[in-house]
Amino acid sequence: MPEPAAELDALELDPTDRTRVRRKAERGRYDFATVAAILDEGLIAHVGFMGAHGVCVLPMAFARVDDELYIHGAVGNAMLRELSTGADVCITVTLVDALVLSRSAFHHSMNYRCVVVVGEAVEVEDDQEKARALRAVVDHTLPGRSDDCRGPNASELRTTRVIRVPITEASAKVRSGPPIEDADDLATPFWGGEIPLVTTRGAPIADEHVPAGAASPAYGG
């Protein structure tokens, strides 16, 4: 059973050998609320697993529901078939907030928020959980959209595989703020600071089936 959301908000995850941040350890975060917020803001996850011919990392749509992470795809998808039998997986979601420009090349950096979830991938067999996960994936991409389209029918559900990974062995790493500078470099003429990066939604592009003159949805902006 998933933990109630209120308890999750106060949860501290135990760092393990795989999730403890070693390099720049002060940037490590192990509270569930931070992990969840980064997962919810990220649009795609990079999913790593051991394939038949070596390690493999592929981008996937995903969603979080309480303390479970879901990915999905066609039943014919080779990666999901591989993952469906309890494979070891590492799922990484990264947000880049700013370029960090130091007066030295050496101290250039980025401000970022990153989550790593590791664990055992399991196929979701229960139809209700599957339907809930698929709604969550659509709504994760665009909040509210699953009420604004036709839901999956029996055949679509049957041909879709949903994979669940628990968000229990996980951590975040966060950098923010100005560049690090060596004292000697402050006398150089070079500029130092942050260049924020912002991703926005552009104006919706209707497909050829939308009637001429129909109002654009409020999805842009």
Add this chain to the structure above:
Amino acid sequence: MPEPAAELDALELDPTDRTRVRRKAERGRYDFATVAAILDEGLIAHVGFMGAHGVCVLPMAFARVDDELYIHGAVGNAMLRELSTGADVCITVTLVDALVLSRSAFHHSMNYRCVVVVGEAVEVEDDQEKARALRAVVDHTLPGRSDDCRGPNASELRTTRVIRVPITEASAKVRSGPPIEDADDLATPFWGGEIPLVTTRGAPIADEHVPAGAASPAYGG
């Protein structure tokens, strides 16, 4: 020796068991020019490798120089130490261009451009190649910036590890255009089309060492 750029532009990569796009095979691209363009536009790479405790995927700054891909970090960085001895690696760079909204939940998608490079990671020992790679990483993040900061000194070079992966076993996967629709869904009242996603640079935020009144650099978007 790297191939001359002009020859690379016309190069077709041979798909292998690891890089052939199987699912939606028509979205696979194997021409070097497409692979290079996606790598050059991507800001971070997700680097996957087999760690001591399981598969691991971490975001990294990177750069392409001709047909080599470079990542770097502190010599104390555990991943780079692991990679320095010829480890099998999968490096994935993903650009998301649009949300693709279909009238059915099932056909929701994204327009994206993604590159997967697999191969053997090798540490760069040659100082000149190392310096060139580090310049490329800075300039990849912000074109021209490596001329606009202090370059690495001997001590910084010594404490930085640079890893090279050849861009020979690689492929791209690209989706573009409007949603797929089932004919039956066209009579539904739902909107279908694309919501473009655009990442821009915001106004530069000077750090506390930039003199008051100094001009902002032209790095913003």
